[in-house]
Amino acid sequence: MNPVWFLAIGIVAMLLQIGGFVSPGWLRLHIGEGMVDLGLFYGCYGGDCLSYSELDTMLGSTGVASGFTGAWLEFQIETGIGVAGSLLGLILTCMVHKKNVVEAKSMRIFAAICFLAAGIAAWVAAGKWANAYSLFSMLSMFEFPYSLVLTGIGATLALINALMLLVSACRSTENQPGHTVQSDYPMQPVAYPPQTGYHAQGYPAQGYAPQAYPAQSYPNQGYHVNQGYLTK
Numbered sequence: 001m002n003p004v005w006f007l008a009i010g011i012v013a014m015l016l017q018i019g020g021f022v023s024p025g026w027l028r029l030h031i032g033e034g035m036v037d038l039g040l041f042y043g044c045y046g047g048d049c050l051s052y053s054e055l056d057t058m059l060g061s062t063g064v065a066s067g068f069t070g071a072w073l074e075f076q077i078e079t080g081i082g083v084a085g086s087l088l089g090l091i092l093t094c095m096v097h098k099k100n101v102v103e104a105k106s107m108r109i110f111a112a113i114c115f116l117a118a119g120i121a122a123w124v125a126a127g128k129w130a131n132a133y134s135l136f137s138m139l140s141m142f143e144f145p146y147s148l149v150l151t152g153i154g155a156t157l158a159l160i161n162a163l164m165l166l167v168s169a170c171r172s173t174e175n176q177p178g179h180t181v182q183s184d185y186p187m188q189p190v191a192y193p194p195q196t197g198y199h200a201q202g203y204p205a206q207g208y209a210p211q212a213y214p215a216q217s218y219p220n221q222g223y224h225v226n227q228g229y230l231t232k
Helices: 003-022 052-058 073-094 101-136 146-171
Strands: 027-031 034-038 043-045 048-050 216-218 223-226 229-231
Touching: 003 073, 003 101, 003 146, 043 052, 048 052, 073 101, 073 146, 101 146
Parallel strands: none
Antiparallel strands: 027 034, 034 043, 043 048, 216 223, 223 229
């Protein structure tokens, strides 16, 4: 498969996970007449994005925001692994076409492992928060958590990319010992006619008839030629 597909899917997966990692859409609820959007690191209220302590001060020290500071820690770690794994897998994927066959196969396997770890970690975070959100999602004060969806889709694409890279690495047998090199053009057998003798090369057979020479005598020396041989 063309490495461009691995790069494209990896880039989309990483961008979606980054979006879920930094956006304030993990928990959205109505407080008073405004909407509070809480992310893994900060919250937004009335168009202003602040730290959790500053947000609580703005809300009148309700503790709604700062209460999530410790609860977000495990999600920060898991989604952070997802972003880092996708980034590392993307870098390794970019290096595939610069290596020889053996090294490129190893690069695909390492990139697949990175995307696999990223997808699993991000899905763990998304799955846990989706389960928690389902407990109070029926309340009218809560709105749809778009950061959760971004992380879930990014994790799914990372897992798909990991599977594709593993399949590509397993099928990458070109120039490997014990394997034949595959070509885009099928090899056709060439049949040559059997060749026996000189005339098989396209030259006509030539025969030489025996030639007889008349007997010649040499009176002064006692020799004469008989059938081509000089005898006494």
